[in-house]
Every structure is written in C-alpha cells, then in structure tokens.
Amino acid sequence: MPKITITAALPYANGPVHIGHLAGVYIPADICARVQRLRGEEVLFICGSDEHGVPITLRARKEGVTSQDVVDRYHKIIGDSFKELGISFDIYSRTSNATHKELSQAFFKNLYDKGVFKEIRSEQYFDEHAGQFLADRYIVGTCPYCKNEGAYGDQCEKCGSTLSPTELLNPKSALSGSVPVMRETINWYLPLDEIQESFLNEWIGSKSHWKSNVIGQCKSWLNEGLRPRAMTRDLEWGVPVPLEGADGKVLYVWFEAPIGYISATKELRPDDWEQWWTGDSRLVHFIGKDNIVFHCIIFPAMLHLRGDGYVLPNHVPANEFLNLEGQKISTSRNWAVWLNEYLEEMPNRKDELRYVLTSIAPETKDSEFTWKDYQTRVNSELVGILGNFANRVLVLMQKYYEGVMPVVGAVREPFALFDRNLAGVSHPMVRDYISPVVELLNNYQFRDAQFKMMELARLGNKYLAEHEPWKLVKTDAAATAQVLSEAVQVLYNLALLMEPFMPEASERLLLQLGAGASVAERKLFWSANPQGVGQWCELAEGHSLGAAGLLFQKVEDDVIESQIAKLQATAAESAAALGSTVGTNDAAGEVALGIGDVASATVDVLAINAIKPDVS
C-alpha cells in the first residue's frame, strides 16, 4: 500500500491566515488527510511557515524590527490558529529552522554537483542606500508606454505591459526612494528550457485527470517555451547559497520553500522520511491558483533533475480564489476575515466555518463569501437540517424509550427506510449516500461530497415527516419502535460520515448517541471493503443513548451585523492610512505574496517607500 504525502501550501509568514486561504487550501487538504487516515492509509499531512523572501524584510524594515521578529510573530499566530481550528497537520514546521536550511542547501549542492545549474552573469539594479540588490518588483518608475509614474520594474499595472527594470524611465528604489545603480552579479539558473522537451511536455501531458484550471495554466507556460529561471537571489534574508564566494546570496524562495515540505517530513520522521519522498508514495499538493506554476513545473523539474527516486506530484488540486462581500480579499486594504480573529470573535463555531467554507469552496471558479450567506448556511443547513434532525430523533427517543434502543420485531415494509436484504456495497444507504460521498472525496470534490453528506440528514427529516412517529406512538407501538430505531441508525451513520468535514460536531453527536467514537467502528465505516467504501453501521437493541443537546446554535442578526460593520470600519481605516502615506496613488501598491497566498494577500510597497532606510 503506497504511503500518501499530503502538503498544504506554506503560508507566507507576513500576515495571519484568512478565510480565502482556508477555503482554497487548508480545509480541503484537512478533509482529504482525515479521510485517508480514517481509511487506514499511511498518510502524512505536511505544512509550515514560509519565512524568507523580500516582502518579509520590507515589513521588518517598515516596523523597525528584524525579519526574524516578523516571522516569529506570524509563525505563532498562524500555527496557533490552524491548531485551534483543528487542521490536522502531522507537523507544522517553518523554513527558518536548521533542518530546512541544511536540507535545502544539500538539495542545491546536489544539483550543483551534478552540473545542473547554468551560471549566469547579469547586471542588476542595486540600491546603495539600502545596501542591497532590488527585485524587479521593487523598482518604481515611469512606464515607457503609458507614462504611468507608478509602474513597477516587472509590470505596469495601469496599461498591463510587461516590463523589464531597464525599460523604466526615472527608476527609483521602492525601498529608499534613491536612484539605483547597475551592478554585476552572478546567479544560478535552473535550465527549464532543457528539460521541457525531454520531460515536462510529456509529464504534464500525462496528467489529463487534473483540473482544467491547473492544466490550462501549465500548458500556457509550456506553449510559450520555458526559459532558465534563477534559483538564487542577492539578498540577506534566506537560506545562504552553499558555495564559495556566494556571500550575500540566498536560495530563491521558490527553490527552497517547496523543499520545506521535505524538510518538515524529515523533522517529523528523522528515520524514515525518505520513504515518503522516494519510495512507494503518492504526493498531493493543495495550493491556490496563484502558485500552480511552482508546484506543477518548477518543483517537479527540481525533483526530476535531482533524480534519486524522488516522487513527482500525483495530483495538484489547485483551487481558485474566494472573494469577500463582492470584493477581492486584500491584506493591504484589510479586506479579509482573519482566522485568528474569527476564532476569538465567534467562539465555538469552528465546524460552522469549516462547513460554510467547504460549501462555497472555489473548486472550479472564484467564489463568494458573505456574512449573510454564512448566517443562512449555518441557520438553515446546520441548525435547521442537520442539528434539527439530530435533536428530533434524540428527543423522541428520550420521550418514548428513555434513550434506550427499542426492540424491533419483524421489520414491516411500509415503515422501512431501506431494503434489508441488500448488504455491503449494495446496501441502499451505502449505495445512495455513503459510496457517493467517498467517491466524490476520492475525486477531490469536497463541496459536492459535503452536500451529499447533508442529503442524508435531509433524508432523515423526510423519513420522520412521512411516518410521523409522534402520531404512530398512539396507535402502533411496534411501528414506532421500527421508525425511531431506523432514524437513529441514519443519525449514527451521519455522525460517522460527518467526521472529515466537521470533526468536532461529529464527536459531539457520537457522544449524544452514546456511541463514543471507537476507532474500530470508524474504520469499519470508512474502509470495510476493498473499494474503500464504508459499511452501514448500526447501534444494537438495548444500547443507551447519551444526553441530547443542541448540535449547533443559530447565528443571530446582530452578530452578523457587527462583523460586517467591523469589516467596513477596518477597511476604511486602512484606506485612510494608505491615503495619508502615499497620496492618491494607493491602489498601485498591491503585491501578491506567499506560497500559500491563495487570495491576494498584499503589501503596500509605496507605503514602505516612506520609511527611512536602515543603512546601518
């Protein structure tokens, strides 16, 4: 049986995690990891903070602290909030630790010794004030085409032209505002062009089962023809290039960060980590659409060139972006719902967030989160359909049988929910509900899988409405026992089926059913036969149910209103702050960041412009 390595994009330690990240990456990845564990697969779920790169140094400079201070702060905030939400990473590591430094340097050295890299000398802009080379993005000047004065060294946002820094008129450093000078430098490039024909075209071509957005993006790059890409940068903050005479150079973040998946595995399993990366192992990357190219082209290219049996990704189910109240999520404009704040302000509503974000997951296109929709989904689906079904069943059971599963004599057809002559995968409930959920999960269709799960709750409500045990109890004791008993079994299986989506609510419900949550029973449910399709599980006659309680609480209007008000207030505040710093030129400062940045987290470059350079 192959091992399964599931990775979730490393969040960039430049800000907290928001609902866009969760909906696109961490919740689907968590559901996937939980399902595999329940099925008894050998799975590792790997993540950690991505702590290098220019934007972190800029934030540190802006705040007058060290880069390490910045990443320490966000690593803690991000890690704690993931843990509290119940994202079940086997490890949440970070790229500033020693294991990672050592392993990524070794990886680079290995490729270097194989003669993989091209050594290329080039002239780059250098900021003498700030004492560092400038990434194209951090050179600001006038666009040669449209004369926009706020154009970046790589692109003019106004007219959309792709630029190179030397084309900019009046170039200035976004760090210090000073005029940069050209300096010669040397960097090591990954020869993507050389392996396009021999490897990448065919490899990508073999991935016809991948999502259209992922394939499309890859083909777009391949069609253009790949070019060598620099794997080192002239920067202080990062993993030093492990070569003589490479002082002041670090590994490119996109070289080193994906290796973070491997180093985190090594940190977790020092003795057998290699089996997860070079053995009989399947690799799945959960990411947002903005880093498809890095996970589908560059990292696979690195692994391929490394050879040594390294596995290539089996699947990269990248998602699109989540919008918030009709607008793109934006860190610089503070237009986001931050996980750490949600957890504080909406206590005991973790599964509600998981549920809502799964039901609107941007699996095929950008999708939309609104607080009103959140309220509706919680109130009408979790409270109204699921919680209510659980509550009606449990209350009726207490009322009529004091919570003890009644003896059901001969099953009478008119009151039966399903044909008891069918078993295993042919069992009607398995065939119509459990198998489809499993199949959708196997297919990475988490939204549909969760919806199908909810249909079982709808079925339960319908079954009660059809047979009306509260009426039946007055005329037909045997039929009442049968109907309520079957309703309990539906609820029990529903509780098991809920687990990957809403682990805490599942646990609560199992407790109310007096079923605890034995591992054996879960395994039976999730992997009872070779297809990996679950088995219908039943509570025995005489079994005592636990105490009934409400599974979910309604979300009141005032809670929603205050969240919306907060969002608008903080956005207005941040707009005012930006406006005062950079005048009218505010919208130009958006730079998307982060390996895990699935929804346009941004930093304001021009605001940094106003900060005194630290020349010491």
Next chain:
RNA sequence: GGCGAGGUAGCUCAGCCGGUUAGAGCGCAGCACUCAUAAUGCUGAGGUCGGGAGUUCGAGUCUCCCCCUCGCUACCA
C-alpha cells in the same frame, strides 16, 4: 498586449466527450405537520444558459468574433 480559467434562475453554484420539458440549495408563494433551536416535509412560480454569427436533424454544451471578471505573463511570493 499575450496565454489560461470563468460568465447558467433574485442570490450562491452544478451541468458542458451535443440529444427528450436546463438542475440544486437559499430566497419567494401556497399547503401539510406540531417530535424539534417558528425548526421540518410537500407543491409551485422563476432562466431567450454574457452578446453575435456559424457547424449540425439537433448547441449552455462544438467553431469563430466581440464584451465582462479573475489568474499568470518568468527577479512578488
């Protein structure tokens, strides 16, 4: 600008190797029920499937053109 992904009911989204009356949830209207957090169940209204042209016996579904949104565009991550 180039490339890629989208544009389907009031809202949020399915459907798209072309094939009978285009689906779901929410919202809305009516009915039923009263075990349940006024929850649930049933029925119904509601769409010229972004616009235009074409291929076809037949087009949300294929082709071409146009409009709009989002992403990528190689030194942001």
